[in-house]
Amino acid sequence: MNSQAPQSANTAGPASDFEIRDKDNIAAGVDAEVVVANQRVFTGKLAWVFAALCILYTAFHIGVMNFYPLETWVFRLTHVATGLALGFIYFSGRAFPAEPAGKKALSPLEWALLLPAAVMILIALGQIMLAITSGELVKTGAPKEAMLWTFGYPLLGGTTLALIASWVSPTHARDRVALPDVLMAVAAITVGAYIISHAEFLRIRAQVFPHFNDMFASIAGILLILEMTRRLAGLALVAIVSVFILYGFVGPWLPGVLEHKGYAPARFFAFIYTDNGILGPTTAISSTYIILFITFAAFLQASRVGEYFVNFAFAAAGGARGGPAKVAVFSSALMGTINGTSAGNVVSTGSLTIPLMKRVGYTPQTAASVEAAASSGGQILPPIMGAGAFIMAEITGIAYSDIVIAAIIPAALYFLSIYFMVDKEALKKGMRGLPREDLPEFGKLARQAFLFIPIFTLIGALFMGYSVIRAGTLAMAAAAVVSWFTPFRMGVKEILYAFEIAARMSLQLVAVCAAAGVIVGVIALTGIGTRFSSMLLELAGQSQLVALFFAMCVSIILGMGMPTTAAYAVAASVIAPGLIQLGIEPLTAHFFIFYYAVMSAITPPVALAAYAGAAIAQSDPMKTSVESFKFGLAAFVVPFMFFYAAPLLMQGAWYENLHAFVTAAFGIYLLASGIQGWFFGLVNLALRVVLILAALAMIAGGLASDLIGLAAAGVVFAFQRKFVNPANTAKGLD
Structure with missing residues (x-):
């Protein structure tokens, strides 16, 4: 999610003004590209030039992955450097004014900053x-003086001046490039060129005796990464990275587990810009799997298949009570699994579902909360899991197919929970769905079910043993082919457009993964991950439950304000080793951390997905985040469920897995009933407590606890149906 407020042509207005203009394509424009407040939109020759650069950027990645493998450092550095350059071209340091400003001459301060910056870079x-x-x-x-005065000093000095100039220069029209951003784009390419050309030396000397030029190039590169992260993901991740960098130098004066011996600046920064840090696992993922599946998503977008997904959800559930909320659950599941960020999913599908939820009776706050919770769930839904599955496979060494299979039941429980929650809300308030005449005809859409072929191609290819890269490429081809049977046939022009928007869509995650790589590098250099694991073991006192509680808190805190990919990568580096040392299975430990990193998007006080929904619904952001937390409460319970019941991660015989799912699903139903205060009718506070306790018993997974949960639910049912009441209960005690 960008730090600036999103602006899109498909953002609907207030519910009272919302009209369904085309019932057969109610989702028209839902997957149109979102233009954020600090994004440039070029016209004329500039549009053609930068579109061509974006196409080349995506084509480079797809070509290298499929046809012409490059040396690892060269590939990853090209990915980061060119991604940063494109990012500075497309995204300004500040939001553009509502009214375009006229072209103005540079001020004396701008000249004083930009002229020397340009010369030095x-x-x-x-x-x-x-x-x-x-x-x-x-x-x-x-x-040590070699190239120092002609490369090291000028690069860092020029980059710093250009960065300052970008902060003080006023923003003008969206269709022009600012000189400070051009200079920073050139600086990013310069950093990449230096490290690529010196890679064979840096692999050896970066950790021992780096050259001063290595340090200056690395510092300039990190400054550019942090600035791009600020522009595209906000200050939260920048602040966290800055704290970790500071920790690299103040360690000798810190107490206890935080103490380390300290590092010389040259060694510290040179180490960070190697495959131990920025070029490590996070960039490995962003340069392969994330780019691949963002391109797949762009193909679905260019072929308008995304619209079909949402239309299908409306046809299936739009007429049910509280229909638009149930549509939000289904459509966000379909769209969210291929979207890299929870907040980005909110903006794309929420612009349609939130106004329609308001139309059938949901308050603006509840509408935004439902969409935020559902969109966040897309990050835990197989087969893509917002790229999380691939990061987990890279970090743990566990086969991707095993991770996807393990994710099925927890994801199903999460979406069942939100479905039950919105259904209970509709029952309480007597809501109805949208009129059937306003909805697409299910029969027509069912005859277009072949548009699901790209998803099935992806899943089938993965389980047939194809590599993730080959499966993703086949899925892209399938998306293009199925479009030939629709009015939105993909030809060369549309494929190139998909490549173009894929590059722009990937820029945020390029910056975020590189920034997360800085944190991973600091953790690797200082050993804080190992020491933190030891501290976790001591605090937990060998209690796995206590350790998991601490892990939950740390994962949520680290994830606040960070996209899923970065949040999970950082949390896994810090926490997972300690959990595994306590005897928790690696798959369970990493899934546990991943879930809470995802749910940080709806956890107050920094809940980016909830804030994005609140902006569309025009509701109070903090109240929306609290309510979205309530709707997503099951996700805060599910990780403890699969810790106690391994079959929930498909780690048992088929009948054990089925039993675990059925009982946990009933427990989720009881939990939703207790939270919403509706079972088979309104229930009072005491019975709500009983239902929640019954839910927790069902969720625990044992036969005895299941029987206790069923018995408690039966008691509540008996009270509601008047089979049991306080009067005849008292008589039975006589």
Whole structure:
């Protein structure tokens, strides 16, 4: 989710003004590209030039992954450097004004910053290009002054001045590029060129005796990554990364488990910009799996298959009581699994579902809360899980297919919970669904079910043993082919458009994963992860339950304000080793952390998905985050469920897995009934408590606890049906 408020052509207005103009395509425009408040929209020749650059960026990744593998560092550095360059071109440092400002001359302050910045960055770029072409690189053992005055100092100085200039320069029209951003784009390419050309030396010397140029290039690169992260993901992740960088230098003066010996700046920064940090697992994922599936999502978007998913959800559930809320559950599940961020999913599907929920009687706050909770759930839904499955496979070494299978029951329980919650809300308030005449005809959409083929192609290819990259590429091809049987046939132009929007859609996650790589690098260098695990073991006193509670808190705190990919990667680096040392299975430990990292998007006080929904619904953000937490409460229970009942992660015989799912699903139903205060009618506070306790008993997974839960639910049912009441209960005691 971008730090700036989203603006989109498909954002609906207040419910009272919302009209369904085309019932056969009620979702028209729902997957249109969202233009955020600080995003540039080029016209004319600039639009063609930068569209071509975006197409080349996506084509480079797809080509390398499928046809022409590159050396790892070269591939990842090209991914980061060019991604940053495109990011600075497309996204301004601040939101654009509502009314475009006229072209103004540079102020004296801007001239004072930009002129020397341009000179220094161009000197650094010229020096590294000359060194590459002549072969006169800064080899290991080179004098410390080598290229220092023609590369190191100018690069860092110019980057810093350009960064300051981007903060003080006023924003103008969306269709123009600002000079400070052009200079930072050039600086990003310069950093990438230096590290690529010196990779063979850096692999050896970065951890031992780096050159000063290594340090200056790394510092400039980190500054650019943090600035792009601020523009695209807000200040929360920037603040967290800054704290970790500071920790690298103040460790000798910190107490207890936080103490470390400290590091020289050259060694610290050079180490961070290697495959131990920025070029490590987080960038490995963003440069392969994330780019791949963002491109797949772009193909679905360009072929309008995303619209079909939402239309199908409306046809299936729009007429039920509280229909739009149930549509939000289904459509967010379908769209969210291929969307890299919870908040991004809210913006895309919520612009349609939130006004319609308000139309049938949900309050703005509840409408936004339902959409936020449902959209967050898309991140835990197989087969893609918002790229989380691939990160988990990379970190743990567990087969991707095993992770996807393990995710099925927990994801089903989560969406069942939200479905039950919205259904109980509709029952309490006597809501109805949308009129059937306003909804797409299910029969027509059922005849277009072939549009699900890309998803089935992806799943089938994965389980047939194809690699993730090959499966994703086949799914892209399937999306293009099925479009030929619709009015939105994909030809060369549409495929190139998909490549173009894929590049822009990926820029946020490129920056976020690189920023998370800084944290991973600090953890690896300082050993804080190992020491934190030891502290966790001591605090837990060998109690797995206590350790899991601490892990839950840390995962949520680390995830506040961060996209799922970054939140999980950081939390797993810090927490997972300690949980595994306590004897918790690696799959269970990582799933536990992943769930809470995802749910940080709806956890107050920093709940990005809830805030995105509140902006659309025009509701109070904090109250919306609290209510979205309530709707997503099952996700805070499910991780403890699969800790106690391994069959919930498909870790048992088929009948054990089935028993665990059925009893847990009934427990989820009881939990929703207790929270919403409606079982087979309104229930008072005392009976709500009984229902919640019965739910927890059913969720525990044992036969005895299941019987206790069923008995408690039966008592509540008997009270509601007047089979038992206080009067005849008292007589029975005589």
